Amino acid sequence: MNGNGRLAAAAPVRRILALGGHEFSSRPPDRAVCELLLRLAAERGGERPRICILPTASGDTSELISSFYSAFGERPCEPSDVSLFRLGRRPLALRDHLLEQDLIYVGGGSLVNLLAVWEAHDIASILSLAWRRGIVLAGQSAGAMCWFEAGITKSSGKPAAAAGLGLLPGSLCVHYNNEPERRAAYLDAVGGGMPGGYGLDDYAGLLWEGEGTPSALTARRGARAYRVSHREREVAESPLPARFLPAPAPAALREDIAEFRRIKTMRKRAGWLG
């Protein structure tokens, strides 16, 4: 499917998309995020990429799972979910299923619980293998911080540092300017010796493609990504230049637009339009 298919198999590019916060709603910035997820998945999987959500951090809430399906159900992809709390009702070969995906999306919630449950089910090694095979790893909030060495979580009520899987070096703080107490805890932690990293507002994201520095993205005007580092006894915070992700037209409109274009082409061909 993918022109680079063979090349990608030899040396897959390791990709991670970390998002500061979003939902699967039909609002424009959420649609923009979903479009990006779909595009990243399609770059690996072609026309009908496989996208799987791991809603573990939320306790596998049906609310999150159904909003994921309503965002991707009608799009050109094969969405699925792996609900570790619900496997009893629908057993599946966990490892095989995850390694068949083009993109694995991790939902938000409790970072501490996420890692604890993953450890109990031995998911971490599967995700790390998926990453090395070029399966895109993505997520928001706890689902973004989990890829780093550390993050700032409210898993125990107040914001506090917690460890992640460490696929990406350094740390991440999500909901950056949306939750001032979380940002404050992050700056304190980095000042206190936690490895530096990034702050992400809701609707800002960072995309790692292979080695090197990530590119910053934003789906909402004013939402920013920050580099946060500890330099000379001071914590420095600098906003990163970000590419704006426009929202695609909503589903209903997309059909209307396609129809309009068809009619326009027909009319052009018939010479009705100049």
Added chain:
Amino acid sequence: MKTAPRQIVAFGGGGFSMESGNPLLDDYVLGLTRSERPRVCFLPAASGDADHYIVRFYRAFSAHRCEPSHISLFRREQGPTDLRRHLLSQDLIYVGGGSVVSLLGVWRAHGIDSILREAWESGVILCGLSAGSLCWFAEAVTGFHGEPKQLRGLGLLPFSNCVHYERGSKRRESYHRFLLEGMRGGYAAEDGAALHFVGEELHRVVASRPRAWGYRLDVAGRRVVEMRIATTYLGDRDAPAAAPLPEALSTAPAAG
């Protein structure tokens, strides 16, 4: 300070999670507290703290007969901040069903495992069904993720445990195999039966259904010895039989 003995009531399945309209097991554990308005805390982590499950707990353990609360480890920003103090102040801790593997993982992450041991030692009654039974034992058989597997529990009770121990079930078959392969002996309970331990000794087996049983399992030579334990039916023997129960929610105790 409590001077009550250490008590655990491990349901093979049953209570409000599985036996809507049959409160016998839930009434039994409430009765053990010997308190007029016992403090009961529900731990639903095995279900991922499913909202509908929490709601059903509050319906079953309504405020007119106890002081109910719950701890959601997925939403720590709500609820009690001092988990230890809250749990140690309870008369009864009720653990819901679901994935025992996930349950133990989440408990460890929040230090609940050691708090529960402390609570048990101080006389807080511990109970639960399915995953909420397996968790108390040293070894357990979980059938939650398809093929039954062995796992280690908190080890408050130095036995193995198998729940939903119905005739012909895969769990039963697997439990026997695990025992032959070296799993320590232990106890099994069918849906509706509950194993009541005082200290580390089985005190009695009670049931919410006339024909639900508890079992003792051991290995003698190269054979599994299964012994049915005399079980006390908690209901009225002369009452008309209860309506058929919904299908055993052995794999989905949090389902509606």
